[in-house]
Amino acid sequence: MWKDRLQRFLSTAVRGSRSRAVRDEFPHELSVAAIFKNEARFLGEWLYFHEGVGVDHFFLYDDGSSDDFLAVLGPWVSAGKVTLIDGRRMNQVSAYNDCIRRFASRSRWIAFIDLDEFLFSPKSRDLKQILNSYRDLPAIFVYWVLYGSSGHLSRPDDYVIDSYVRCLDIEAAGAEQFDHGPHPEKENYVTGWARDGKSIVNPRSVVEMGAHIPRVLKSGTVLDENRQSAIRHGDARVITCDWLRINHYWSKSIEDLKEKVQKGDIFNRARPPRSLETWLRREACLNVSRDETIRPIWAEIKKERCL
Secondary structure (H helix, E strand, C coil), rough: HHHHHHHHHHHHHHHHHHCCCCCCCCCCEEEEEEEECHHHHHHHHHHHHHEEEEEEEEEEEEECCCCHHHHHHHHHHHHCCEEEEECCCHHHHHHHHHHHHHHHHHHEEEEEEECCCEEECCCCCHHHHHHHCCCCCCCCEEEEEEEEECCCCCCCCCCHHHHHEECCCHHHHHHHCCCCCCCCCCCCCCCCCCEEEEEECHHHHHHCCCCCCCCCCCCCEEEECCCCCCCCCCCCCCCCCCCEEEEEEEEEECCHHHHHHHHCCCCCCCCCCHHHHHHHHHHCCCEEEEECCCCCHHHHHHHCCCC
16 A cells, blocks of 8 residues: 555655764755746746645746746745746756756755646655655656646636646556657757656756756766656656656646747757647647646645635
């Protein structure tokens, strides 16, 4: 039973924590790093959710936003929960590496995710309880579950988590054959690989970050929740999201998807313009199953925060 396994996880973590010296303590146990641009309408939900699942701090890089993002972030910055950094001269990877370089000593774990990605555990609301059992690893790779528009042509007024409930489930992700294009530098390339995800890292073990996974580690290997090597793109092995999971709201509404295509690539600004037609074809694949695994957690957080 998963409850027995969770109890073993927690027992191992407690025994390990008793043997650790004071020098192993950090100002923050779990932080999140992200670069964003014009995401004010989504920031509040994303921050409240991640704080609600155990994130202590946020390192946020602003890529020249022109919306009213400071109205959202101001109270979080004042409370010491957000460190806001000017990211206008950075891309996604350079922001991540700036975070590693400047803030490695501030947090035991840093999760590198985007504003359309929600990290959680289906087994325990407190992510830190789950991560305690992976302290020996330099990085943990967490797989995506990709969500589509759920039929929304225009942006709904409700929260992202409540609005988008249809996705490409894990089983379907393992079998799909969508053609993403020949190369990321080509105009018809589209993101949203089913067998991919992001990383939670021990920042002191990372020499260089990539967009999804550390490029260079001081030692060790990036493993997934099953302590297997991370699976990406064409790998045929089975993936799981039983203990750690990222809901990637890849498109949101069709209106949002069109804005995303126009915004361009934050990973590499030199890449050619995106093809809306190809991205719409990808979105059409991401509404296979209804999955509301995240919603009971979000309901608790909303109740606690009176949202």
